[in-house]
Amino acid sequence: xxxxxxxxxxxxxxxxxxxxxxxxxxxxxxxxxxxxxxxxxxxxxxxxxxxxxxxxxxxxxxxxxxxxxxxxxxxxxxxxxxxxxxxxxxxxxxxxxxxxxxxxxxxxxxxxxxxxxxxxxxxxxxxxxxxxxxxxxxxxxxxxxxxxxxxxxxxxxxxxxxxxxxxxxxxxxxxxxxxxxxxxxxxxxxxxxxxxxxxxxxxxxxxxxxxxxxxxxxxxxxxxxxxxxxxxxxxxxxxxxxxxxxxxx
Amino acid sequence: xxxxxxxxxxxxxxxxxxxxxxxxxxxxxxxxxxxxxxxxxxxxxxxxxxxxxxxxxxxxxxxxxxxxxxxxxxxxxxxxxxxxxxxxxxxxxxxxxxxxxxxxxxxxxxxxxxxxxxxxxxxxxxxxxxxxxxxxxxxxxxxxxxxxxxxxxxxxxxxxxxxxxxxxxxxxxxxxxxxxxxxxxxxxxxxxxxxxxxxxxxxxxxxxxxxxxxxxxxxxxxxxxxxxxxxxxxxxxxxxxxxxxxxxx
Numbered sequence: 142x143x144x145x146x147x148x149x150x151x152x153x154x155x156x157x158x159x160x161x162x163x164x165x166x167x168x169x170x171x172x173x174x175x176x177x178x179x180x181x182x183x184x185x186x187x188x189x190x191x192x193x194x195x196x197x198x199x200x201x202x203x204x205x206x207x208x209x210x211x212x213x214x215x216x217x218x219x220x221x222x223x224x225x226x227x228x229x230x231x232x233x234x235x236x237x238x239x240x241x242x243x244x245x246x247x248x249x250x251x252x253x254x255x256x257x258x259x260x261x262x263x264x265x266x267x268x269x270x271x272x273x274x275x276x277x278x279x280x281x282x283x284x285x286x287x288x289x290x291x292x293x294x295x296x297x298x299x300x301x302x303x304x305x306x307x308x309x310x311x312x313x314x315x316x317x318x319x320x321x322x323x324x325x326x327x328x329x330x331x332x333x334x335x336x337x338x339x340x341x342x343x344x345x346x347x348x349x350x351x352x353x354x355x356x357x358x359x360x361x362x363x364x365x366x367x368x369x370x371x372x373x374x375x376x377x378x379x380x381x382x383x384x385x386x387x388x389x390x
Numbered sequence: 391x392x393x394x395x396x397x398x399x400x401x402x403x404x405x406x407x408x409x410x411x412x413x414x415x416x417x418x419x420x421x422x423x424x425x426x427x428x429x430x431x432x433x434x435x436x437x438x439x440x441x442x443x444x445x446x447x448x449x450x451x452x453x454x455x456x457x458x459x460x461x462x463x464x465x466x467x468x469x470x471x472x473x474x475x476x477x478x479x480x481x482x483x484x485x486x487x488x489x490x491x492x493x494x495x496x497x498x499x500x501x502x503x504x505x506x507x508x509x510x511x512x513x514x515x516x517x518x519x520x521x522x523x524x525x526x527x528x529x530x531x532x533x534x535x536x537x538x539x540x541x542x543x544x545x546x547x548x549x550x551x552x553x554x555x556x557x558x559x560x561x562x563x564x565x566x567x568x569x570x571x572x573x574x575x576x577x578x579x580x581x582x583x584x585x586x587x588x589x590x591x592x593x594x595x596x597x598x599x600x601x602x603x604x605x606x607x608x609x610x611x612x613x614x615x616x617x618x619x620x621x622x623x624x625x626x627x628x629x630x631x632x633x634x635x636x637x638x639x
Contacts, residue, residue, distance in 0.1 A: 259621035372508035
């Protein structure tokens with residue numbers, strides 16, 4: 142049997158794939174050049190999280206719009222020609238799975254994991270509602286070289302707190318097996334409904350919120366293969382995992 | 391700026407993506423049910439390597455044909471409705487990079503690595519020519535449940551040797567960072583020009599052969615997300631990496 146029959150496919154948006162530009166490992170030694178434009182990235186999804194060149198702030202993508210929370214806590218829309226060293230996007234097609242009330246962050250993560258019922262697949266999390274408390278951070282990266290390591294950049298992060306805030310907590314769960322390519326476990330960002338507050342979630346207390354989940358069959362890892370610094374780097378896999386756990390959790 | 395503009399894309403075959411069905415970790419505890427048909431798999435490439443349900447033999451895909459080397463050393467063509475627990479395919483668009491003469495296997499791997507010049511990206515290897523010696527193995531998996539673990543199956547493998555053989559050594563290089571999803575480093579299979587000899591390469595002595603390389607920007611990991619055994623498994627990441635290194639190298 143021969144399987145070479147060539148065929149053309151009319152693609153509608155693929156809602157089964159989590160797309161990632163970059164590998165989390167490259168942030169560790171500070172390979173923070175923006176190697177993909179936001180415009181290119183958004184061909185692969187309308188929803189997601191990421192960061193800009195130099196690890197500059199926290200990105201939240203929603204309904205095709207890209208927002209940056211910077212280290213001063215300000216939120217702005219990002220332009221198509223800005224660049225990312227690392228980001229995840231997907232085309233949103235999630236499903237309501239639960240209403241959650243009065244949970245701390247650990248209990249929230251437990252409830253999400255229980256609702257999905259497997260630790261072995263990638264999925265998107267979206268939690269929309271009111272939060273009694275949300276604590277976020279935003280990193281203050283240099284926007285031009287030389288870039289700092291992940292550990293050094295994370296050490297200068299800003300931390301923000303909001304009480305009784307309405308908004309959306311969104312991001313991804315990645316199985317532990319793929320740590321190094323990804324930040325294993327939950328990686329969640331927040332954006333308030335009024336777009337005045339957000340960042341990488343460090344802690345949250347759910348008031349009343351609706352949980353939406355989107356499971357992915359495919360994880361597409363897109364690497365900056367033409368970037369000379371990326372090609373030349375000697376990654377220490379064990380060190381990468383230690384630094385990711387330190388900086389991202 | 392809004393990036394939601396919907397568009398349809400006419401796809402020609404994507405030669406930038408290495409597609410993988412399954413994750414290498416699922417072989418370790420013996421999750422060896424065939425979760426994708428060979429016909430479905432071959433929509434994602436015309437070239438590759440893999441195994442059948444139960445870890446039954448070694449697959450070599452070439453020009454849209456799929457060959458199995460079984461544990462008796464026999465080679466046959468595989469049908470579209472047979473199934474794989476794990477396989478890699480891509481659409482071949484490789485480039486000649488070197489002519490190699492008189493190398494043992496370690497020197498061969500060093501020469502390939504030097505020709506590519508980076509350890510950080512996925513690429514396909516194809517080496518076509520004469521070999522003074524090739525040693526292969528083929529695993530003898532059960533074709534029906536209950537399936538054995540990777541270690542137990544590998545322990546019953548058959549080993550084959552051929553001298554002065556013409557053929558093609560083909561497969562992939564995966565960066566160490568993605569061990570667990572993949573077998574890190576080189577994962578190469580062999581098929582003789584007369585299709586009488588092949589398998590998973592354990593050793594080789596190159597006579598005179600031409601090296602072709604195809605770098606990938608994208609690694610697409612497709613998981614069997616509807617398989618109950620896969621969803622329920624509790625993977626021990628450290629154990630997975632130890633068992634993969636034991637069985638695949």
